Amino acid sequence: MKDMDFNKIIERSIAIRETYHKLEEQYHGQKWSVEEDALAFLTDAGLVGRLTMSQQGRWPNGSNTEAELKHKLSEGIWWLIVLAQRMEIDIGEAMDGFLSKLEKQLQS
Secondary structure (H helix, E strand, C coil): CCCCCHHHHHHHHHHHHHHHHHHHHHHHCCCCCCHHHHHHHHHHHHHHHHHHHCCCCCCCCCCHHHHHHHHHHHHHHHHHHHHHCCCCCHHHHHHHHHHHHHHHHHHC
């Protein structure tokens, strides 16, 4: 597994989303709303479910399931980073707090 700094992932994700915003403005006259971004995330999350079923032999999909699943899992993380940024939530801080809370609960 490639060791990647989470802050760098966040920076790259936000920069890529900004590029998409420019394309949205160019082709549609305005960038997507936060709600549209959330809907795109939910659509991809549903595809993760279907691809997981395929990978586990519970749904026919074709030969590219593994590549598609890797892509959609990564895209889901990307969307969550984008959504957090657009809603002014520090996802790094939120993630650290979440993991610390879980660790504390599991140590009890």
